[in-house]
Amino acid sequence: MTNKITTSNLGYPRIGKNREWKKALEAYWSGKVSEQDFLAQMAGIQLQHLQSQQKAGIDLIPVNDFTYYDHVLDTAVMFGVVPQRYAYNGGAVPLDLYFAMARGSASAPACEMTKWFNTNYHYIVPEIGSLTPQLTENKPLAAYRFAKTQAGIEGKPVIVGLYTFLKLSKGFPAAETGEVAARFLPVYIQLLQELEQEGVAWVQIDEPAVVTGLAPEDIELLKTIYGAISAAVPGLKLILQTYFEAAEPLEALLELPVQAIGLDFVHDGGANLEAVERLGWPADKWLGAGIIDGRSIWRADPDAKLGLIQKLAAHVPLDRLILQPSSSLLHVPVTVQSESKLKPAVKQALAFADEKLAELGLLAAAAGGGNGNAAAQLAESREALAAFRALPERGRQDVAEQVRRLDALPDSRSLPFAERVKLQQAKWKLPLLPTTTIGSFPQTAEVRQARLKWRKGVWNEERYDAFVRRQIAEAITLQEELGLDVLVHGEFERTDMVEFFGEKLAGYLFTQNGWVQSYGSRCVKPPVIYADVAFIQPMTVKESVYAQSLTRLPVKGMLTGPVTILNWSFVRDDLSREEVAKQIALALRHEVQALEDAGIEMIQVDEPAIREGLPLKAEDHEHYLNWAVRSFRVATNHVKDTTQVHTHMCYSEFNDMIGAISAMDADVISIETSRSHGELIAAFENDDYDKGIGLGVYDIHSPRVPEVEEMTQNIERALRVLDAGQFWINPDCGLKTRGWEETEAALRNMVLAAANVRKNNA
Structure with missing residues (x-):
């Protein structure tokens, strides 16, 4: 008997296999391409990302995880959260104003930038103040329509949850968070109602801030937010998605009126699994099980992951289990296929974004008993990991x-x-x-080109050293001057x-x-x-x-x-x-x-x-x-x-x-x-x-x-x-x-x- 286990992704790397995204951005900033051409290039990159996930057989493919700079900045401008210094007059935020908030302009400094939780990714900090939010444009809806019309994908819109958005923002006292949330709830509900009217099935609401610890007032705020949202959009299936740590107390999250909760079973120190085993799992909820490490580049141990799925299946029916990465794959490269210079024992032990999606599919098939090739693929994974672990340099x-x-x-x-x-x-x-x-x-380009010539053997060590010494000498002279x-x-x-x-x-x-x-x-x-x-x-x-x-x-x-x-x-x-x-x-x-x-x-x-x-x-x-x-x-x-x-x-x-x-x-x-x-x-x-x-x-x-x-x-x-x-x-x-x-x-x-x-x- 086979059981179909749903697979999902939480987010895909933005930069492209060959950093096409980066190159398009910098070409636009330098004036080499028009806004129209830039937007066309970005649409092409976005489509490639969707198709890669489609090819991997992922059931719930995220949309609105793609951005021109940062997903938190996207959320801010979508709700009209634009500091007064930019002289914003309402409506959809122009592209150059969007980039000015991120990078600064001649007339106004950039918004603050800081680390995204405990990662090396930086987000733009929203400045809320006394501002009254408005829905300037429904970015998740536009992303959903793009995926459906361009790739035939019924995407899963991803949005930053209101609780997390406020926790990551500045410009108001912490004691006033409830009042600020009350200002934002109507625009969140408007956004979600438009998705519901469009026929969207699943929406992923990212709430990683809940893993940093929930005080009683935080729990009450979450109840208020999700109570209002659930009542307003009864036709949407909402996934409250957490990652980077254990969601504690899980009891409080299980009481929220959402259809699914996503948990990180990689970076939780075992606490999420312990909580599921202790509490059981509600019959009316799906579990988004983050079993593949979204922040690591190593191939997963298939036996350990199948053992984890088995433990979860004792509490969650397989038809209500969603296998997914522990977090967005934003934090890993796109594919191992480009790596031609690594020795085989190392390359075979690596898994970047595309390979992680393939691992999800393999684990879902193996756990559900529906793929005749699964046994051979699992054996291949075991052999690759054994060869890697045996390398002598790993045990000096x-x-x-x-x-x-x-x-x-x-x-x-x-x-x-x-x-x-x-x-x-x-x-x-x-x-x-x-x-x-x-x-x-x-x-400079000259410095980078010199290094490239040296690495490729066009320049010998002596010539490259002489070049570097000239650069150093000029820098010392300038600093003295x-x-x-x-x-x-x-x-x-x-x-x-x-x-x-x-x-x-x-x-x-x-x-x-x-x-x-x-x-x-x-x-x-x-x-x-x-x-x-x-x-x-x-x-x-x-x-x-x-x-x-x-x-x-x-x-x-x-x-x-x-x-x-x-x-x-x-x-x-x-x-x-x-x-x-x-x-x-x-x-x-x-x-x-x-x-x-x-x-x-x-x-x-x-x-x-x-x-x-x-x-x-x-x-x-x-x-x-x-x-x-x-x-x-x-x-x-x-x-x-x-x-x-x-x-x-x-x-x-x-x-x-x-x-x-x-x-x-x-x-x-x-x-x-x-x-x-x-x-x-x-x-x-x-x-x-x-x-x-x-x-x-x-x-x-x-x-x-x-x-x-x-x-x-x-x-x-x-x-x-x-x-x-x-x-x-x-x-x-x-x-x-x-x-x-x-x-x-x-x-x-x-x-x-x-x-x-x-x-x-x-």
Whole structure:
């Protein structure tokens, strides 16, 4: 007897197999294509994505997961949530205004951007304020019609749930969330009623915010929202979709008047399965079972997944079970088919988006007993995983022994900051409010082409090194001319800040086309930790020493920190992330020592991703922060007292982890804050942070060049809560993605702003 098990996808990668999406966006932004041509290109890409899922045999194919920039921004403009500074007059939001909110314009800065839960994807933060929402256009309806007319697909519209949308927004006190929800409920209902009238069957309402913890008032708000929606659209089947963690208390969600609940059975720590087994499953609800990891690139263990399905089937009839990824596949590359250079034992162990959809189909067939080829395909999966697991580099005894000895290493610098800062001030003799940059300078087409020629063997090592040295020399000259106090070499030899180090460490491999979206058109190709990580030889010393030889000013050695290397890589799934972080920290410890031995005594070890790795459950924060901080200290705490350790962190809510940041014991930290309009400064009103700190004074993610006065105001605002003696002046992130003209103009204004404030604090 066979049982048909429904398969579903929660979202498909936007960027395209060959990054067609990114290329179309950037062509439009640069004026190379018209709006009409851009929209036509995007429609073609969208259709390809739908057809790929259709070909995979997915039953419930998502629509409205496709976007021109960001799905949260789409939701905001769909409801008319446009800040007043953009002079919006209502109605459908024009394309250029949409992009201005994301990227800024000559007349208005961009909206704030921050991390999507604990991922490396960035979303645009809605600014609600006292605004009265309106349904400017029904984007899910348009996406549904597109899929139906162009591909014959009865799509499943995806929308960001009202509860999550409000939790991710700013511009109103948390105590007023209920009142704001009451303003938005009518437009949500209008949107859903139009879908119902169109004949839509299923709607996926994404509510990942529920996994961060539900207080009693949150539960009441959810009851209010879904009670009103359910009463208004009785003909729609609603899937309340959660992901990234366990949905607790599940009892509260099961009481909501929705037809299905989607749960993550990969990243839940077993809690969702335990809750289903303890509570049973309501007879009137479907279960969306997220059994395939939507954030990992590894092939699933078929026996483990079939065992999980069997456990779920004891409580949920197979005809009410929906097999799906644990989250949107936005977080993984499109297909393994493009990877021709990986050794077979590794390639066969990989599964990107298309392969994950195939896995869903195989598991549904095997569990339902309806596919004669399932047995052979399952055997193939078992053999591939066995061959991969047997690779000798995945079990190095020397690395295991180093990790075992890690606890014997010192846990702190030899002197506390209050004492070593005096020695550093005497050594470096920096001015008040020293100026610097975060590390990278523009990666021009010339730089990228030179690197490509070297990689392809068109240029030999000597010619490429000479090219990089010229770039470094020009960057040093420019920084001296601009008047910066602490310089950087520019990182012209580097691609991605994690990939560069991965290429030089044991235990990594690299894909040819494993791109994922980080923000907007910014795509990254995360390296893959597939085996034990270990130091081989110095990675950054050559360029740092050369740069320092060109100037009397200090030049920072630039490294990426262990937790960021971990969080911005695809990580093996047979060891804990903590264990892998220890391996990386020990490898970087060797590199830090090599820099210091070579005379580089300002060393920046960047941890932009430390906050994004923070677990979504508050009760898990302490354990994570303890090992994350310990990893940073293992990499850095052995240097001399006069060696100044810097670090950098990206967009984040740092108010709740100032203590952990201080515990990292870096001498200077720079934090990306410009898009939040100085809101992070409030974190220092109640916390006495005693180390050097730079709160980015301008936004590098926008081509806009702020005036001197604007940067001066940003500095002065920070000095209301920070002592001028501890404050550094810097952009809010690296300048890799910017052009030279805007970079020079912005840095010149930044140095002038610092000079203005120095006069007032002399």
